[in-house]
Amino acid sequence: MIYGHKMKSKVEEITSRLNDLADERNKLGLLGVNVKAKTGSKGKNVQTSLIDKSTVLGREADADSLIAKLLEDEDLNRKVSVMSIVGLGGIGKTTLAKILYNDEKVMAHFELRVWVCVSDEFSVFNISNAIFQAVDGHNQDFASLDLLHVALKEKVANKRFLVVLDDIWNEDHSQWELLKSPFLVGSTGSKIIVTTRKNKVALVMDSAQPHMLKGLSDEIALSLFAYNALNEDNFDEYPSLKVIAKGIIKKCxxxxxxxxxxxxxxxxxGTNIDEWEELLNSEIWDIEDGGGILPALKLSYYDLPLHLKQLFAYCSFFFQKTTYSTRIN
Ligand SMILES: Nc1ncnc2c1ncn2[C@@H]1O[C@H](COP(=O)(O)OP(=O)(O)OP(=O)(O)O)[C@@H](O)[C@H]1O
Ligand SMILES: [Mg+2]
Incomplete structure (x- = not known):
């Protein structure tokens, strides 16, 4: 009997806890969220074409060689050619594409430039629509992909254009064939730049020679680290921290x-050497991630205060949308 009483109060306690959780869920607006669909998300950030070049370190050689290719009118038989930037998450593909897109020579060379952030969903209709709106400057409702493509084809016909498709994951060649069909009427020298983490994506999208983006050199990495950790260009004033910083950048x-x-x-x-050593010696670095970025990001995630950790988790519920921007010369 006593045991039954205890059981009852335990059940009441659990029920009350569940009610509290339900209240919290309502307050956070988590009702009606399609969790299944969203956990399929690769959890990346939408980016526009804007960039503050003064914050970008290194990459001059990558930018120079890609700009030279962008300005070539190489293949007279093929009016539009595809260039791809391939590399690990967070290595700087989008940043490099922004540098190319905003380069003065590139801006002067192309009559039409469009930036589309594609990310999770490779919807031919949405991407084509984003490009059309960017070029046209107005929203239009198209009843079918065919009508949209006819209109888009007219807009790009005989123009030398540059389209950046940022963050592509599509491996279906037929979807790519469909997307590019309105662009085949562009002027010779038109280019499409694709950024992707996967080499296979670049091949599916007919990219002639993928540009494999490598990590920053140790010297540049150290400067970037000094800038973010100390607001300095280098570690000259902090020799003991420099030794630890070198260890950390090696792991990055x-x-x-x-x-x-x-x-x-x-x-x-701050500049407390113990804190720096603790980060360098953390066992999170040992997590296997096939050469990806996970351990470093986990370390910064674990360092967030509890309420920001929750906010971070909450952000993962949001869908990404295809976004665009354009400049017409
Ligand atoms: N050369 C650089 N100098 C300074 N900061 C950089 C450099 N390259 C990239 N960054 C910064 O690093 C972060 C990641 O860069 P970016 O978004 O370009 O990577 P990504 O390769 O496109 O990643 P993802 O595969 O997730 O799309 C950004 O905050 C960017 O500003
Ligand atoms: Mg990117």
Missing amino acids: DGLPLALIALGRVLKIK
């Missing part, structure tokens, strides 16, 4: 996203 493999994230973690902690 030249990935700017990792260097920035960890630099910011240490900026908050």
Whole structure:
């Protein structure tokens, strides 16, 4: 009997806890969220074409060689050619594409430039629609993909255009064939730049020679780390921290996203050498991620205060949308 009483109060306690959780869920507006669809998301950020070039370190050689290719009118038989930038998450593909897109010579060379952030969903209709709206400057409702493509074809006909498709994951060649069909009437020298983490995507999209983007050199990585951790260009004033910083950047493999994230973690902690050593010696570095970015990001995630951790988790519920921007010369 006593046992039954205890059981009852335990059940009441659990029920009340569940009610509290339900209240919290309502307050956060999590009702009606299609969790299944969203966990399929690759959890990346939407980016526009704008860039502050003064914050980008290194990459001059990559930019120069790609700009030279962009300005070539090489293949007279093929009016539109595809160039791709391939590399790990956070290595700087989008950043490099922004540098190309906003380069003065590139801007002067192309009559029409459009930037589309594609990310998760490769919807031919949505991407084509985003490009049409960017070129046309107005929203139009198209009843079918065919009508949309006819209108888009007219807009790009005989123009030398540059389209950036940022963050592509599509491996279906037929979808790509469909997307590019209105662009085949462009003027010779028109280019499509694709950024992707996957080499296979570049091949599916007929990219002649993928540009494999490597990590930053140690020297540039150290500067980027110093800038984010100390607001300095280098470690000249902090010789003992420099030794630890060198160890940390080695583990970051030249990935700017990792260097920035960890630099910011240490900026908050200040110049206390123990804190820096703790980060360098954390066992999270040992997580296997096939050469990806996970351990470095986990370290910066673990350092967030609890309420920001929750906010971070909450953000993963949001869909990404195809976005665009354009400039017409
Ligand atoms: N050369 C650089 N100098 C300074 N910061 C950089 C550099 N390259 C990239 N970054 C910064 O690193 C972060 C990641 O870069 P970016 O978004 O270009 O990577 P990505 O390769 O496109 O990643 P993803 O595969 O997730 O799309 C951004 O905050 C960007 O500003
Ligand atoms: Mg990117």
